[in-house]
Amino acid sequence: MARRLSNPFPSVRTEGGLLPAETLQRIAAGEAAAGNRNALSALTPASYHLPPGERLNEAISRSWSRLVAAWASFRAAREKLPESDAGTTLTRERWLLPLFAELGYGRVPTTKPIPAGDREYGVSHLWQKTPVHLVSFRADLDRKSQGVSGAQRSSPHSLVQELLNRSDDHLWGVVSNGLVLRLLRDNASLSRQAYVEFDLAAMMDGELYSDFTLLWLLLHVSRVEAEKPADCVLETWTKAAREEGLRALDTLRDGVEEALNVLGRGFLEEPVNRALRERLAAGTLTAQDYYRQHLRLVYRLLFLLVAEDRDLLFAPGTPPLARERYLRYYGLSRLRSLAASRRGSRHGDLWAGLSLVMRKLGSDEGCPDLALPALGGFLFSEEAMPDLAAASLSNASLLEAVRKIALTLRDGWLRPVDFRNLGAEELGSVYESLLELHPAIHEEGRGSFELRSAAGSERKTTGSYYTPTSLIECLLDSALDPVLDEAEKAADPEKALLALKVCDPAMGSGAFLVEACRFLGDALLRAWDAHGGLPEIPPDEDPVLFARRQVAQLCLYGVDKNPFAVDLAKLSLWLATLAKDHPFTFLDDSFRHGDSLVGLSPNQIERFHWEEKGQQPLLAGRIRAAMDAAMEKRAALEALNDADHETQEALLVEADAALADVRLAGDLVIAAFFGGKKPKEREALRVEYEAMYGDVLSGRRPREEAEAAVATLRAGQKPVFPFHWELAFPEVFARENSGFDAFVGNPPFMGGTRISTELGWAYLQFCVTATEGSTGNVDLSAFFLRRGGHWLRTRGRLGFITTKSVFAGDSRRGGVDYMRSTGYGLWLESPPAQWPGEEANVTYSEVGLERAPAFSRSANEMARTRPTALLENKRLARRGADVFGAGFILSNEDRNSWAGNSPENLRVTQPYLTGEDFNNSPILEPSRFIINFGEMSEEEAARFPEAFERVRRLVRPARASIKQRDRRELWWLYATRAPEVTRYLQAHTRCLCIARMSKHIAFGFVRPGFVLADTVILVLSDKASCLSCLQSRVHSEWVYRLAGAFGTTLRYTSSDCLETFPFPQSWETNSRLEEIGEAYNGARAALMARNGEGLTKTYNRFHDPDELSSEVLRLRELHDAMDQAVLDAYGWADLRPTCEFLHDHDDKNDDDDSGRTRLRKKPWRYRWPDNIRDEVLARLLELNRSRNAAQQRVDGADGVGHAGILNGAGS
DSSP states (O other), X not given: OOEEOOOOOTTEEEXXXXXXXXXXXXXXXXXXXXXOTTOOSSOSTGGGTOOTTOOHHHHHHHHHHHHHHHHHHHHHHHHHOOTTSOOHHHHIIIIIHHHHHHTTOOSOOBOOOEEETTEEEOOSEEETTEEEEEOXXXXXXXXXXXXXXXXXXXXXXXXXXXXXHHOSSOOEEXXXXXXXXXXXEOOTTOSSOOEEEEEHHHHHHTTOHHHHHHHHHHHSGGGTOOSSGGGSHHHHHHHHHHHHHHHHHHHHHHHHHHHHHHHHHHHHHOTTOHHHHHHHHHTSSOHHHHHHHHHHHHHHHHHHHXXXXXXXXXXXXXXXXXXXXXXXXXXXXXXXXXHHHOOOOSOOHHHHHHHHHHHHHHSSSOBGGGTBOOOOSSTTSGGGSHHHHTSOOOHHHHHHHHXXXXXXXXXXXXXXXXXXXXXXXXXXXXXXXXXXXXXXXXXXXXXXXXXXXXXXXXXXXXXXXXXXXHHHHHHHHHHHHHXXXXXXXXXXXHHHHHTOOEEETTOTTSHHHHHHHHHHHHHHHHHHHHTTSOOOOOTTOOHHHHHHHHHHHHTEEEEESOHHHHHHHHHHHHHHHOOTTSOOOOOTTTEEESBTTSOOOHHHHHTTSSSSSSSOOTTHHHHHHHHHHHHHHHHHHHHSTTOOHHHHHHHHHHHHHHTHHHHHHHHHHHHHHHHOSSHHHHHHHHHHHHHHHHHHHHTSSOHHHHHHHHHTTTSSSSOOOBOOHHXXXXXXXXXXXXXXXXXXXXXXXXXXXXXXXXXXXXXXXXXXXXXXXXXXXXOHHHXXXXXXXXXXXXXXXXXXXXXXXXXXXXXXXXXXXXXHHTTEEEEEEOOOEEOSSSSOOOEEEEEEEEEOOXXXXXXXXXXXXXXXXOGGGTTSEEEOBBOOOGGGEEOHHHHHHHHHHOGGGGGGEEEEEOHHHHHHOTTSOOSEEEEOOTTOOHHHXXXXXXXXXXHHHHTHHHHTTOSOHHHHHSTTSOSBOOHHHHHHHHHOSOEEEEESEESSOOEEEEOSSOEEBTTEEEESOOOHHHHHHHHXXXXXXXXXXXXXXXXXXXEOOIIIIITTOOOOTTGGGOHHHHHXXXXXXXXXXXXXXXXXXXXXXXXXXXXXXXXOOHHHHHHHHHHHHHHHHHHHHHTOTTOOOXXXXXXXXXXXXXXXXXXXXXXXXXXXXEEOOHHHHHHHHHHHHHHHHHHHHHHHHSTTOOOOTTHHHHTTOOO
């Protein structure tokens, strides 16, 4: 029989999965574990700086003896200390500093406040890179304490944690008040606190030597000393624990699958469950529904295990006796203990007890006798698993299932799974793996149950993939930060933050919403800190959890067509926000079941039609009255933050009831659409249902008749669950600027053909009908993009992880391009990347859109037409040469080697300017050379043997297999040559260029004599007035609106950005533009040469608010003057803008050299305020439209524009 491990450290608590209990046990094993394959590294005496021959236990024993005396002295002095003495000096000098001295730190140095981000953190001590914050025994680590040093402005714990989260230089830290000590780590990506806590008072008073051994081994100075914090021993152990956690997650997935098989068979094999078997045999209960009931049962078990392990299950104020009764006779912890020690009998008393618990949790009253709260929601409702609730299960089957889920066998020991640290990511990952499985029931005797992986699995048929936290963090950091920044700058930031509305329209297990909760909660904490401290919160409440519970109840919304996913998302939010002795967050009003893509607006329902126009609004008065009544109830519900669930549920029922008639009308219209195969059939059904609805309202026909028509939608193999957004969330759309502040998520991926196959032809047709400009070839994720954007408020932002096809073909035209043409700005377009992990053989992209405000009175009309290429600019720019052959490229070393051996080859080499060189060189010059045979024949090129042989050897083989004849046969020449560019360069002393891919919009003059790569765009002008126009913010804001992007890198294309740009009239001869352009170019060149930095680093400085050097300040002044000169050239003298440092977008960085993945914001751009930018864009759009119209009117226009330049004419 396997043995079960118990907790050997009574005074030690690990929270948030930082270092799990099992890792701590392995650390405590120390030298004894040497040679064991599970032993951790760096547990030798030498690694703790002990002299040869001395053992760890000897050093620890000596430290213990000295600290026992120090503790006794500190405790006696503490008891005599007058109340007027804060006790900080006593705590440090008598106890904590001696403790750290025994841990090898010597006397830990005090420190000045440590800067990080935009503030300083007043920790008391700093050892190398490790902050050590030591406060008085009178201070609570989790609360501010007036009059206590180090705890007055914020709680000591949150002070150190925020420093670690915001600093790149500090990874680990310690905080202690002498009674409790915590080891902390940077945990910005976690949704709740994570630390290892030592109860020093319990340890020393209880003489818990084994606990002290762990403290000594874990906090010794040798564990944190390293040149880089990421190289310290603690970090090595944490990585090992993380890898072990990933393996444990795999074990949990397997255990859940095995438990499902055990339960599925156990219920079928139970003799008394005849009714269950008969329903399965008759088909009234399908195998899939039977499986889903088991899924709900397993997630009930997971929830109870997590809630019990965190001690968060019990209702507030319940008596200890009731809690004891539950834990001793009914709890999952009892079942876990039984599963570790016995196999179980054929009796069913354990299932009966568990069923009682689940019924009470799902009831309206809970169970005071067992200290159980009323959870409500679908997961614990009777409807969630009616057949299993009415059935019996043997003790043997139940204990085997619990054993599979809650215990894991390793090295002969049954070890409990760490459910205390199970969170949304683990739940979602297990959920995703279960979607791969397909149930099969065989009639063999009483029947058998089996789960198989099948092509028809739910994940494949819905296009769903669980999103790893790493992807979610990156996307949310970019999508939400601008929204949060604006709210935090409001007059009342707390009110502005809690008024935000963030939605995931396909929420699955709620992973995006859990992370959004953390983002908004942290912003709320910052707002409280910056504006007078915490509000009144319960004395035992953790401020972090309090903030996140406020956010969860007031700010987060989610929709999913799978009712189980809705309750799983609620469960994820509960686990992320549950606080001991505080009620569960009420989410029923904001986490709703339905299909995000299938629904109607109030205007459509008024007309009883899926079209917005053409039908008389017959129901307008009724809808407005119903919406007003529902809003009254929803407002009352929102005001009851943290009220009891019964009161909140009653208000939600009343709000939904007020809209019942309106919802029925919308559902009938949807039923008519899906009920007919062709337009005429649909219209006939719509007319029929409209008459039926009128009869129902007048009482001439029973309501059940209309509800039966709607019920057909929800039945069958391809059920549809209509979701009318403005009826479901009326408070979101009743605001002055209506709609959501942000949509985030990972909507399902599915091509148009698969949509009709998996979801039905009518479903695809409805999506196309509901999204103007789309076709039946659009990917499902593009439909989510369109619908999400539709429900955004002005300035709202959308960030989705989606399929790469959303940027190609019909999906792009019907999605991103259509939205950009109707007033949305594209702020993120990432290149395709492989989905993390090996299981999902798919690639993904990221897309971000912002709903722009109306630029002017004619904004809507203008926005529907994308700017058009203007004939005057048609030939103004050219790309460099596409070489198609790396063998043409030479390093300096390669070229110099020819100088002595075969100098004639130097005649066919030229400097080769790439976009990278253009951006990074301080003098805009190349770092490499290129072999250039011009238009030579093969025989002519062969006269330069070294160069020719290199190209023949390195280029010709690759060219031999390509289809293009000229590239294949003329292998010694570039793939695309631009003789007109060469002629232009030869005729001018300088030329204006820009890199196609760059972080900043930066034009610059380069000297002739270079070969330009195709990563460089040449503007056919040498005039400084052209630089003024294109480097000005007039053009740069145009580019930000129209350019594509890969992450934070802009993609400048002449067709989108330059050919559409309406230059000011007579810009070529404008002396002011010429003068200011020369001054700007000279000042920038001097700055770049002085710093030895290229355009990218120079503009990094330019946009950095902390950069105050005189040269950068001068460049900003000249840029402002250049902008004004350009505005004046347009005749817009009414615009006199001033620039500010404003948030623009976020940078997403890969792993830094410390080994940590960090999200570094690039929040500032020195630019115009939004209202000036929008006004300028409006005028440019109008100019583009008017000039295009003028071109159309001129019949037989010569179209010369700048074409003369290409023939060598002056510019």
